[in-house]
Amino acid sequence: MVTTPVLPSDYLDLVSPLRAGADLRGRIEAVHPETDDAATVVIRPGRGWRGHTAGQYVRIGVDVDGVRLWRAYSLTSPTDRQDGRVTITVKAIPDGKVSNHLVRRAKPGTLIQLDQATGDFVLPQAKPAKVLFLTAGSGITPVMGMLRDTEFDDVVMVHSAPQPQDVIFRDDLHALVADRKLRLTELHTDTDGMLDITRLDELVPDWAERETWACGPAGLLDAAEEHWTGRGVRERLHTERFRPAIVVTGDGGEVTFSTTGKTVDADGATPLLDVGEEAGVLMPSGCRMGICFGCVTPLKAGAVRDLRTGEITEAEPGVLIQTCVSAAAGHCAIER
Numbered sequence: 222m223v224t225t226p227v228l229p230s231d232y233l234d235l236v237s238p239l240r241a242g243a244d245l246r247g248r249i250e251a252v253h254p255e256t257d258d259a260a261t262v263v264i265r266p267g268r269g270w271r272g273h274t275a276g277q278y279v280r281i282g283v284d285v286d287g288v289r290l291w292r293a294y295s296l297t298s299p300t301d302r303q304d305g306r307v308t309i310t311v312k313a314i315p316d317g318k319v320s321n322h323l324v325r326r327a328k329p330g331t332l333i334q335l336d337q338a339t340g341d342f343v344l345p346q347a348k349p350a351k352v353l354f355l356t357a358g359s360g361i362t363p364v365m366g367m368l369r370d371t372e373f374d375d376v377v378m379v380h381s382a383p384q385p386q387d388v389i390f391r392d393d394l395h396a397l398v399a400d401r402k403l404r405l406t407e408l409h410t411d412t413d414g415m416l417d418i419t420r421l422d423e424l425v426p427d428w429a430e431r432e433t434w435a436c437g438p439a440g441l442l443d444a445a446e447e448h449w450t451g452r453g454v455r456e457r458l459h460t461e462r463f464r465p466a467i468v469v470t471g472d473g474g475e476v477t478f479s480t481t482g483k484t485v486d487a488d489g490a491t492p493l494l495d496v497g498e499e500a501g502v503l504m505p506s507g508c509r510m511g512i513c514f515g516c517v518t519p520l521k522a523g524a525v526r527d528l529r530t531g532e533i534t535e536a537e538p539g540v541l542i543q544t545c546v547s548a549a550a551g552h553c554a555i556e557r
């Protein structure tokens with residue numbers, strides 16, 4: 222009662238934001254540039270942090286221009302780091318709100334919100350005898366987490382980036398090669414062109430025998446899934462996507478955000494999450510690709526289309542939709 226309307230925990234948050242029992246938070250303690258447009262962010266998680274498995278990602282909530290935005294980032298630190306801190310490594314993408322903020326503007330001391338680590342892009346309990354990492358661009362991040370955590374008996378990596386100076390963790394990778402802990406094929410797409418997946422026969426002749434983890438742009442992952450399926454070894458390929466595979470679009474419509482009372486026109490390809498944010502509506506989100514359910518919102522009227530499957534969902538009492546992978550299918554209203 223003494224502290225009403227502010228709760229005692231709000232005062233505690235001011236003096237001890239990382240304490241046990243507080244909403245899980247982290248403090249950015251350093252930002253190290255990796256390339257011109259990528260940086261590693263060192264985070265001290267609060268007391269409730271339960272650790273991670275190499276290859277997993279964490280959802281973080283960052284305030285950008287006064288708006289809390291949630292994004293997912295793979296953990297790049299080893300799981301047994303002695304100082305208890307964790308790292309994520311972020312590549313700034315053109316017009317990217319959070320990635321540019323973290324790479325170019327985030328300052329040590331900044332508090333962020335954290336979720337527990339999650340994700341199934343991880344190694345099995347028994348270390349595979351032969352491993353292939355197939356990565357491109359920022360897709361190297363979860364794999365670096367694995368390489369820093371585990372010594373493999375036989376591991377090959379095929380990594381693509383536009384130019385040598387764009388290769389994130391290049392020095393670390395070359396140090397592993399020098400120590401004979403990794404065989405690396407580094408492809409520079411500005412000069413070599415995009416990897417043609419059939420070149421794997423020449424680059425890694427025994428690729429089909431290897432347990433493979435692949436992470437990179439959709440084109441690479443789609444080609445890999447087809448290639449592994451074609452050879453009948455799809456179960457040996459594990460993929461991590463940073464963006465949803467959008468396969469079906471259709472006609473859009475008028476979208477009403479029933480709580481805020483805003484109505485905007487939307488096409489049938491843009492996720493309602495983006496439509497809402499663009500209209501200035503506060504939209505909860507997390508991974509932005511249909512895996513974390515951080516964006517679920519009641520559908521009050523009309524219909525939406527799942528951009529991954531084309532499935533239409535119509536409004537009924539209690540129906541929830543994932544706004545990050547749903548687009549308007551005609552007029553619709555969602556509770557935001």
Ligand SMILES: Cc1cc2nc3c(=O)[nH]c(=O)nc-3n(C[C@H](O)[C@H](O)[C@H](O)COP(=O)(O)OP(=O)(O)OC[C@H]3O[C@@H](n4cnc5c(N)ncnc54)[C@H](O)[C@@H]3O)c2cc1C
Binds near residue numbers: 296310312320508
């Ligand atoms: C499981 C998971 C793990 C991830 N791990 C990492 C990681 O380790 N490092 C990392 O840098 N990113 C990672 N991402 C991507 C990250 O979550 C963000 O999507 C990315 O940083 C862009 O966010 P933004 O706010 O800067 O861009 P936004 O402001 O959301 O988008 C700006 C524009 O870029 C487009 N866009 C959005 N995401 C991408 C993308 N990934 N590539 C190209 N264009 C995009 C949007 O459609 C939009 O047009 C991961 C994503 C997932 C789902």
Ligand code: FES
Binds near residue numbers: 511514545
């Ligand atoms: S934001 Fe993760 S499922 Fe939509």
